[in-house]
Amino acid sequence: MALKRKSKQFKWQRKHLLGLRELSSEEITYILDTAKGFEQISTRSVKKAPPLRGKVVVNMFFEDSTRTRNSFALAANRLSADIIEFTKKASSVSKGETLLDTARNLEAMGIDIVVIRHSAGGAPKFLSRNINACVVNAGDGFCEHPTQGLLDVYTIRKIKGTLEGLKIAIVGDIAHSRVARSDMWAMTKLGAEVIFVGPPTLMPGRANELPVGVSYSLDEVIEKVDVINMLRIQFERLGGNPFPSVREYSHYFGLTVERMKKAKPDILVMHPGPINRGLEMESEVADGRNSVILDQVTNGLAVRMAVLFLVNQGAAISNR
Amino acid sequence: MNNEILIKNGRVIDPANGIDKECDVLIVDDRISDVGKVEKPAQKVIDAAGKIVTPGLIDIHVHFREPGDEEEETIASGSAAAVAAGFTSVVCMPNTNPPIENETDVEYVHRKARQARKTHVYTMGAITKGREGVELAEMGFMAEAGAVGFTDDGCGVQDPAVMLRALKYADMFDVVIAQHCQDNAFAANGVMNSGYFSTILGLPGIDPLAEEAMLWRDIQLVKKTNVRYHAQHISTAGSVELIRAAKKDSLHITCEVTPHHLLLTEERCAEYDTNYKVNPPLRSAKDVDALKEAIAEGLIDALVTDHAPHLQSEKELEFLAAPFGIASLECALALFVEALIEPGILDWPGLIRLMTENPAKIIGVDKGTLSPGKQADVTIIDPKAEYEIDVNRFRSKSRNCPYHGWKVTGKVEKTIVGGEIRFEA
Numbered sequence: 001m002a003l004k005r006k007s008k009q010f011k012w013q014r015k016h017l018l019g020l021r022e023l024s025s026e027e028i029t030y031i032l033d034t035a036k037g038f039e040q041i042s043t044r045s046v047k048k049a050p051p052l053r054g055k056v057v058v059n060m061f062f063e064d065s066t067r068t069r070n071s072f073a074l075a076a077n078r079l080s081a082d083i084i085e086f087t088k089k090a091s092s093v094s095k096g097e098t099l100l101d102t103a104r105n106l107e108a109m110g111i112d113i114v115v116i117r118h119s120a121g122g123a124p125k126f127l128s129r130n131i132n133a134c135v136v137n138a139g140d141g142f143c144e145h146p147t148q149g150l151l152d153v154y155t156i157r158k159i160k161g162t163l164e165g166l167k168i169a170i171v172g173d174i175a176h177s178r179v180a181r182s183d184m185w186a187m188t189k190l191g192a193e194v195i196f197v198g199p200p201t202l203m204p205g206r207a208n209e210l211p212v213g214v215s216y217s218l219d220e221v222i223e224k225v226d227v228i229n230m231l232r233i234q235f236e237r238l239g240g241n242p243f244p245s246v247r248e249y250s251h252y253f254g255l256t257v258e259r260m261k262k263a264k265p266d267i268l269v270m271h272p273g274p275i276n277r278g279l280e281m282e283s284e285v286a287d288g289r290n291s292v293i294l295d296q297v298t299n300g301l302a303v304r305m306a307v308l309f310l311v312n313q314g315a316a317i318s319n320r
Numbered sequence: 321m322n323n324e325i326l327i328k329n330g331r332v333i334d335p336a337n338g339i340d341k342e343c344d345v346l347i348v349d350d351r352i353s354d355v356g357k358v359e360k361p362a363q364k365v366i367d368a369a370g371k372i373v374t375p376g377l378i379d380i381h382v383h384f385r386e387p388g389d390e391e392e393e394t395i396a397s398g399s400a401a402a403v404a405a406g407f408t409s410v411v412c413m414p415n416t417n418p419p420i421e422n423e424t425d426v427e428y429v430h431r432k433a434r435q436a437r438k439t440h441v442y443t444m445g446a447i448t449k450g451r452e453g454v455e456l457a458e459m460g461f462m463a464e465a466g467a468v469g470f471t472d473d474g475c476g477v478q479d480p481a482v483m484l485r486a487l488k489y490a491d492m493f494d495v496v497i498a499q500h501c502q503d504n505a506f507a508a509n510g511v512m513n514s515g516y517f518s519t520i521l522g523l524p525g526i527d528p529l530a531e532e533a534m535l536w537r538d539i540q541l542v543k544k545t546n547v548r549y550h551a552q553h554i555s556t557a558g559s560v561e562l563i564r565a566a567k568k569d570s571l572h573i574t575c576e577v578t579p580h581h582l583l584l585t586e587e588r589c590a591e592y593d594t595n596y597k598v599n600p601p602l603r604s605a606k607d608v609d610a611l612k613e614a615i616a617e618g619l620i621d622a623l624v625t626d627h628a629p630h631l632q633s634e635k636e637l638e639f640l641a642a643p644f645g646i647a648s649l650e651c652a653l654a655l656f657v658e659a660l661i662e663p664g665i666l667d668w669p670g671l672i673r674l675m676t677e678n679p680a681k682i683i684g685v686d687k688g689t690l691s692p693g694k695q696a697d698v699t700i701i702d703p704k705a706e707y708e709i710d711v712n713r714f715r716s717k718s719r720n721c722p723y724h725g726w727k728v729t730g731k732v733e734k735t736i737v738g739g740e741i742r743f744e745a
Contacts, residue, residue: 021520100636120638121522122592130636141640143522178522204519205527 015314016128016135017307019144020185028186032154035299035306041078042301051309052081055112060103061087061138062118067273067297068138068147072115075304084111099123100130107131112315113308116140134311142176142237147307148272149182151300153190155292156227158299159268163190169221171197171253172231172280173238175204179272180231184212197221198253201242218253223262229270230255230280246279255281260290268292322348323739326358330368330700334375335673336689345373347696350739355690368700371733372668375676375688376408376697381473381552381576381624382649384410384441386432387425388417393629393717395429398649399438401627401716403743405650406732408697409440409680409687414451415474421446421457423465430466438742439735440697442683444469444498447486453477456486463493468683471498473552474599476534478504483538487545496574496682498550499538501559502600506530511640513586513601521589523639526601528556535559539566542573550682551575553626555600557610563619574621574682577611579655580646584722594635594642595722598628615674616665622679623671625652629718647718651709653701654728662729668703696739705731 010030020028041049057076061069076083103114113134116124121141128135139145153163160166168187174180174196187194188211195213196203207214215221222228243249255269269290277283286293325347332355333340339355346354346362384398402410412429414420420429420443433441445462449455451472459470470490476499477483490497507530512518514525535551539562542549554563554575566573580598585605588596596602614620628645635642648655660666680688687697709726711719735743
């Protein structure tokens with residue numbers, strides 16, 4: 001298999017992907033370059049390559065997910081790994097088996113890579129400290145969703161060529177968004193300027209100490225940005241009522257056809273999915289010519305293949 | 321024949337009597353007999369040259385988990401840990417399972433303590449039945465059984481009307497009402513200080529406002545009543561400001577601070593190590609500085625551990641799911657030395673005052689001094705002894721201590737409780 005490596009000097013060392021905050025820009029770029037090499041596997045008639053043959057990947061999902069779980073499963077399949085699906089609703093108060101016991105039991109069966117989604121921030125890191133298998137974070141609480149961050153920057157880089165100097169708005173419930181955090185780390189590390197947009201009640205604490213700008217006005221921001229990422233309003237995470245009504249929220253922060261008229265003509269419209277049509281954005285925008293929402297999904301597959309491939313390689317180095 | 325112990329040539333520090341000099345302490349039976357130059361022979365002589373001799377240390381905030389969670393700690397194991405740490409008196413918090421909420425419960429704690437025969441064990445009772453913050457518990461009966469105060473510790477009394485009623489009612493008895501100041505509406509389901517680190521770690525935060533709002537409210541209530549009020553484990557710069565103003569107004573308000581709020585800050589949570597999960601949470605460096613300044617200024621009345629033992633299996637969970645608490649009883653003295661004496665915030669008499677005389681006054685017991693005739697509770701400290709904290713050597717049943725491996729200074733040599741040597745290093 002001919003993988004093109006741009007950064008020849010660089011050697012990937014990590015056996016876990018826990019978050020993008022801890023990665024250097026070189027490491028992020030290396031993952032993106034690796035993903036580029038994997039992209040063509042999905043366009044061949046035989047959509048399979050052998051690098052993870054004989055390896056076992058567990059999809060350990062303690063929260064609902066369709067696209068991320070399927071994307072990881074397909075990525076593992078394309079790399080010829082065996083995959084186990086494990087889904088369970090986690091609750092911090094449930095007196096069932098602990099996360100650690102669950103993972104240790106799976107590990108006793110000889111697994112190599114755990115892909116974990118969990119409602120508790122830090123759960124992947126906690127796991128990585130306590131088991132020998134590779135750990136890939138598929139979303140933890142509102143901490144990080146690193147493969148989403150990677151596929152977002154991959155998508156932007158693919159179209160715009162570089163992140164350097166771009167202005168990117170991330171709009172919505174920033175406080176409870178792991179996507180916003182992973183995007184922030186990846187985008188700023190690659191040289192973009194990020195602006196968080198949303199009502200003050202959905203901004204995280206001390207947003208002023210983060211490497212981003214903050215605005216409460218989508219109308220002011222939309223004219224200036226090259227990319228706009230509309231976050232999903234996650235009703236299950238919102239505590240209390242941070243905004244008075246869906247109607248009022250959409251009025252100020254919805255991406256409407258009208259608002260799009262003020263945007264740059266080549267603006268990229270992104271959304272991590274699933275979309276609440278008519279809430280974060282109007283259907284015409286979601287399906288419009290600036291939308292790259294389905295490209296994100298396609299690219300997610302290549303990025304996740306790269307991540308599984310690299311952590312397995314990192315494990316080989318660290319176990320040697 | 322009387323039982324005599326003569327402690328020779330130590331640096332005797334007895335802040336209540338203004339004593340800080342090299343001299344001797346004579347104990348006869350269970351009482352202090354003499355402090356000064358004692359020339360007569362005694363049955364047992366302890367050479368305390370180079371050591372500090374103080375009234376027995378008092379920790380008015382510990383959790384010994386009995387009844388209900390004996391796997392974490394018992395009154396016996398906690399008492400053994402206490403004397404090894406120089407504490408001759410401790411006050412257990414009532415958030416056991418079931419809570420300490422009637423006279424029988426109070427007597428149970430006392431009976432277990434007598435059986436353990438290590439340190440004096442006092443208990444506070446719950447302010448409200450079941451610590452539910454709704455109906456007053458039987459404070460009178462509990463006070464008569466020996467409860468030294470009341471608190472719903474673990475949480476604060478949320479309803480202001482209930483709190484006002486408790487403060488008014490308690491005025492019948494000479495007791496202190498203590499509060500874990502935390503307004504749950506602000507704290508929500510937080511697990512660490514809210515700020516930069518809670519944001520990047522993706523963990524729900526507890527705003528300093530949660531503590532300050534309840535403390536402010538209670539101060540207004542205290543103004544309307546006449547009872548002694550004690551703010552437990554204050555942790556924020558804002559709380560220090562409130563205490564400063566309340567003391568300026570000469571209100572009956574005292575407060576306490578823990579070692580972790582003096583030594584550790586919120587970024588310790590960055591690796592999701594649940595040994596740093598504690599309530600009130602570890603705050604910012606600014607808050608730590610404010611607490612230290614407050615101690616230097618004399619605004620803080622007592623130092624306590626809030627010793628909160630938990631099983632390793634309970635702490636080996638996601639940060640969100642693990643219980644709050646740090647077990648630090650056995651290394652407490654060295655931690656306070658590290659936090660307060662080494663940076664020059666307090667001298668030894670200043671530190672001893674906050675660990676003896678003052679806490680005794682807060683709970684209203686006749687202890688904390690070396691005055692002749694008082695019960696002979698004495699702690700002998702080697703202030704220069706250096707050692708490494710090793711949780712595996714704790715007498716406490718739990719190991720949830722983030723100071724494991726710290727190199728510290730200041731070790732308890734001997735602990736004498738009621739005239740008996742109950743601990744020797």
